[in-house]
Amino acid sequence: MTDDTSNVIQSLSVAEVADVELYHPKSWITKYVFSQDAKIIAIQYSITALSIGLVALVMSWLMRLQLGFPGLLSFIDADSYYQFMTMHGMIMVIYLLTALFLGGFGNYLIPLMLGARDMVFPYVNMLSYWVYLLAVLVLVASFFVPGGPTGAGWTLYPPQAILATTPGKQWGIIVMLVSLMLFIVGFTMGGLNYVVTVLQGRTRGMTLLRMPLTVWGIFTATVLALLAFPALFVGSVMMLLDRVIGTSFFMPAIVSMGEQLPYGGGSPILFQHLFWFFGHPEVYIVALPAFGIISDLISTHARKNIFGYRMMVWALVAIGALSFLVWAHHMYVSGMHPAFGYFFATTTLIIAIPTAIKVYNWVLTLWRGDIHLTVPMLYALAFIVTFVNGGLTGLFLGNVVVDVPLSDTMFVVAHFHMVMGIAPIFAIFGGIYHWYPKVTGRLLSDTLGKLHFWVTFLGAYAIFFPLHYVGLMGVPRRYYEMGEMAFVPPSTATLNAFITVVALIVGAAQLVFVFNLVRSLRRGRPAGGNPWGATTLEWQTPQTPPGHGNWGKTLPVAYRWAYDYSVPGAAQDFLPQNQPPVPRTA
Amino acid sequence: MRTAVALALIVLGSVVFHLLSPWWWTPIASNWAYIDDTILITFWITGVVFAAVVLFMAYCVFRFRHREGSRAAYQPESTRLEWWLSIGTGIGVAAMLAPGLVVWHQFVTVPDDAVTVEVVGQQWQWSYRLPGADGRLGASHVAYVSPDNPLGIDPKDPHGQDDVIVQGEPLHLELGKPVKILLRSLDVVHDFYVPEFRAKMDMIPGTVTYYWFTPTRVGTFEVLCAELCGTGHSHMRGSVVVELESEHRTWLLQQKSFAQLRAPVRADAGN
Ligand code: HEM
Ligand SMILES: [Cu+2]
Numbered sequence: 093m094t095d096d097t098s099n100v101i102q103s104l105s106v107a108e109v110a111d112v113e114l115y116h117p118k119s120w121i122t123k124y125v126f127s128q129d130a131k132i133i134a135i136q137y138s139i140t141a142l143s144i145g146l147v148a149l150v151m152s153w154l155m156r157l158q159l160g161f162p163g164l165l166s167f168i169d170a171d172s173y174y175q176f177m178t179m180h181g182m183i184m185v186i187y188l189l190t191a192l193f194l195g196g197f198g199n200y201l202i203p204l205m206l207g208a209r210d211m212v213f214p215y216v217n218m219l220s221y222w223v224y225l226l227a228v229l230v231l232v233a234s235f236f237v238p239g240g241p242t243g244a245g246w247t248l249y250p251p252q253a254i255l256a257t258t259p260g261k262q263w264g265i266i267v268m269l270v271s272l273m274l275f276i277v278g279f280t281m282g283g284l285n286y287v288v289t290v291l292q293g294r295t296r297g298m299t300l301l302r303m304p305l306t307v308w309g310i311f312t313a314t315v316l317a318l319l320a321f322p323a324l325f326v327g328s329v330m331m332l333l334d335r336v337i338g339t340s341f342f343m344p345a346i347v348s349m350g351e352q353l354p355y356g357g358g359s360p361i362l363f364q365h366l367f368w369f370f371g372h373p374e375v376y377i378v379a380l381p382a383f384g385i386i387s388d389l390i391s392t393h394a395r396k397n398i399f400g401y402r403m404m405v406w407a408l409v410a411i412g413a414l415s416f417l418v419w420a421h422h423m424y425v426s427g428m429h430p431a432f433g434y435f436f437a438t439t440t441l442i443i444a445i446p447t448a449i450k451v452y453n454w455v456l457t458l459w460r461g462d463i464h465l466t467v468p469m470l471y472a473l474a475f476i477v478t479f480v481n482g483g484l485t486g487l488f489l490g491n492v493v494v495d496v497p498l499s500d501t502m503f504v505v506a507h508f509h510m511v512m513g514i515a516p517i518f519a520i521f522g523g524i525y526h527w528y529p530k531v532t533g534r535l536l537s538d539t540l541g542k543l544h545f546w547v548t549f550l551g552a553y554a555i556f557f558p559l560h561y562v563g564l565m566g567v568p569r570r571y572y573e574m575g576e577m578a579f580v581p582p583s584t585a586t587l588n589a590f591i592t593v594v595a596l597i598v599g600a601a602q603l604v605f606v607f608n609l610v611r612s613l614r615r616g617r618p619a620g621g622n623p624w625g626a627t628t629l630e631w632q633t634p635q636t637p638p639g640h641g642n643w644g645k646t647l648p649v650a651y652r653w654a655y656d657y658s659v660p661g662a663a664q665d666f667l668p669q670n671q672p673p674v675p676r677t678a
Numbered sequence: 679m680r681t682a683v684a685l686a687l688i689v690l691g692s693v694v695f696h697l698l699s700p701w702w703w704t705p706i707a708s709n710w711a712y713i714d715d716t717i718l719i720t721f722w723i724t725g726v727v728f729a730a731v732v733l734f735m736a737y738c739v740f741r742f743r744h745r746e747g748s749r750a751a752y753q754p755e756s757t758r759l760e761w762w763l764s765i766g767t768g769i770g771v772a773a774m775l776a777p778g779l780v781v782w783h784q785f786v787t788v789p790d791d792a793v794t795v796e797v798v799g800q801q802w803q804w805s806y807r808l809p810g811a812d813g814r815l816g817a818s819h820v821a822y823v824s825p826d827n828p829l830g831i832d833p834k835d836p837h838g839q840d841d842v843i844v845q846g847e848p849l850h851l852e853l854g855k856p857v858k859i860l861l862r863s864l865d866v867v868h869d870f871y872v873p874e875f876r877a878k879m880d881m882i883p884g885t886v887t888y889y890w891f892t893p894t895r896v897g898t899f900e901v902l903c904a905e906l907c908g909t910g911h912s913h914m915r916g917s918v919v920v921e922l923e924s925e926h927r928t929w930l931l932q933q934k935s936f937a938q939l940r941a942p943v944r945a946d947a948g949n
């Protein structure tokens with residue numbers, strides 16, 4: 093794999109962007125606010141996403157307080173519980189995870205890792221952020237409109253989403269749909285950029301099969317998102333029309349609270365298909381970038397090439413493609429035709445195979461490695477534990493008949509938190525500890541990082557592992573209060589209180605993380621250009637943090653794949669991608 | 679070292695919790711013991727995989743942690759190993775999927791001798807309709823819903839007149855008799871869920887969905903709504919009584935038919 097590539101280099105025709113004076117920012121505003129530099133846009137995305145994520149975190153405390161100590165906080169009634177739940181779920185999945193992985197990590201890493209000067213359409217890239225920010229502000233506005241935010245659940249199933257018996261019927265649901273549509277518009281601008289940059293903006297020698305897996309993950313996820321979000325967009329438009337001008341796309345004839353409503357002929361289940369045609373790929377939109385990041389973290393911090401690189405790439409692509417064939421596994425008990433069950437159970441369980449290959453290759457990369465237990469590495473290990481745990485419970489829920497008793501119970505809540513809540517968040521934490529030194533030039537505090545890690549990892553596991561068993565007993569999800577359930581032993585109340593206490597502690601640990609981020613800006617140890625001894629191009633920039641245009645006068649050339657760690661015979665235990673091969677003698 | 683131990687303890691803790699905690703499924707009261715069996719198979723296979731992966735990681739972290747002067751091996755890939763692992767995974771997946779699909783086939787194949795019972799959901803209560811002497815349920819539509827026709831039965835359909843209507847009371851089912859539950863909603867999506875029966879299905883306004891089971895244990899069981907249906911979702915409870923045939927017949931005789939329920943209204947109108 094350390095092959096000489098002089099031939100490849102010559103045959104590649106890459107549009108090399110000279111370091112032109114033209115588009116350098118002229119003022120502070122164009123440099124830091126309306127910036128067209130992907131790196132600044134990445135930071136803007138990340139700060140916005142993390143800030144709104146903190147709101148979702150607070151919502152989770154409020155929900156947990158109600159579940160652990162029912163009635164303790166008198167201002168949480170059923171309506172507000174469902175409003176917190178909806179906002180928590182929606183923010184976490186879309187406005188935090190999707191935005192942070194693609195808009196944050198994508199913008200920062202794609203150009204740098206590929207040896208490009210910037211995204212190919214910097215102006216559209218800038219717009220993408222501002223539209224995203226607008227989407228977030230509209231979302232936040234829903235807390236202040238009459239009636240408050242919608243409480244329809246993050247799945248927004250009609251008819252209840254637009255009926256008066258669901259909180260937020262007046263304005264909340266409208267504001268939510270508008271915000272989602274804005275998000276999709278903003279994302280599409282960014283997403284086209286990421287895809288075109290990966291396809292067209294690579295530097296010389298950076299063949300597709302030399303790209304770091306982080307880029308592969310973000311690239312595949314972006315393609316999925318570009319194909320999946322339109323389904324949500326269409327669904328949102330139709331629901332908005334149902335709500336505002338009284339069409340009946342999703343609304344059959346209904347008697348609500350004794351009153352005949354002026355709807356008729358629509359199909360509620362059509363919305364579910366549209367939603368999950370988006371919703372399932374969405375799971376992979378947040379998982380694939382995490383897969384990529386974790387691969388690079390493990391490889392770098394174990395000083396060993398990722399095991400089975402080509403298989404890892406194909407697995408990413410295969411998972412991405414298959415993810416469009418499994419959406420109805422969220423609808424096994426929706427009343428759709430039962431014959432679909434056979435098909436979707438089979439496709440769903442087939443996805444387990446490429447996914448399992450990824451897991452094997454991660455742990456096989458550890459084998460005979462030289463493992464440095466840095467904070468990014470710890471987070472990578474924690475990612476594997478939680479992802480494997482959540483992935484395996486997916487085999488329960490994907491296996492159609494097993495899903496029948498478990499669906500819509502707390503088992504599902506436990507499952508998806510492990511696999512698409514906690515695991516991707518761990519990849520984000522690992523990624524932030526890993527790349528913060530490149531972004532700021534300083535290392536995050538290791539002591540605070542380890543404190544943050546251990547509390548978050550053990551705490552999150554303690555929150556969500558027992559919850560599976562609450563669901564197995566039969567406790568449904570989205571229950572404002574359990575009340576008396578004959579089949580639930582009284583000890584469950586104690587378990588719920590325990591989970592709540594742990595959730596509050598884990599929440600507090602996130603403040604340590606925020607503190608670390610802010611403190612290390614000034615007080616962190618200077619990192620130098622390549623503190624981890626990593627091979628990929630972003631660590632080889634002439635300046636840290638990299639300047640506008642990334643590379644100074646000349647673009648780097650990629651001579652090798654991204655994983656030349658501990659190559660036998662090499663002096664150092666890593667060979668940067670832009671290090672030319674030693675000329676062969678004789 | 680600490681990290682390796684922590685990883686191993688997570689596996690150990692999970693297994694101990696699984697075996698010793700008091701939280702487990704409630705005893706089954708239907709014929710779907712097969713579903714429980716498939717869950718057990720899945721627990722075994724996934725449990726073994728989880729333990730194997732995490733313990734392997736723990737071992738690697740312990741054995742290959744960085745020491746002064748140590749250096750990693752260089753090994754880009756091993757096609758053979760990757761193939762073996764893929765095949766092994768495929769077999770494990772098939773071992774879970776095959777029984778799952780067989781049981782799903784049973785789940786969606788309603789036996790011919792099943793009796794029909796209709797469950798109607800509306801915010802936030804359950805109502806039930808059982809066929810009368812003619813053994814058939816009358817047609818229905820939400821357009822017919824009115825105070826004296828709460829379930830929207832077509833007043834012109836002769837099959838509907840003798841339908842038994844149960845409102846605000848438990849549903850009674852006969853022990854050992856397969857029952858096909860027809861599910862209908864008047865307003866939003868609900869889900870008729872009795873944990874002991876292991877079965878559930880959404881009820882979608884505008885269509886009729888169904889599932890079937892055979893009650894296998896006498897007793898009173900709690901009905902929960904398992905699909906978010908607005909503010910009152912968690913309060914949408916009810917109960918089902920499973921009893922012997924003779925008791926069930928007595929109960930049925932005490933219930934009012936659609937025609938009987940409407941009779942006083944008509945009498946009032948005549949005065
Ligand atoms: C320690 C952190 C977290 C805690 C304590 C927590 C807690 C909760 C709780 C209590 C619920 C409501 C369960 C119910 O009543 O059905 C919930 C729902 C949800 N959470 Fe989290 N959560 C956390 C992190 C996350 C993360 C990181 C994600 C990212 C994917 C996430 C996504 C969701 C989603 C999608 C829902 C479903 C909302 C709905 O049912 O409409 N959560 N969470
Ligand atoms: Cu899915």
Ligand SMILES: [Cu+2]
Nearest residue numbers: 903905907911
């Ligand atoms: Cu409900």
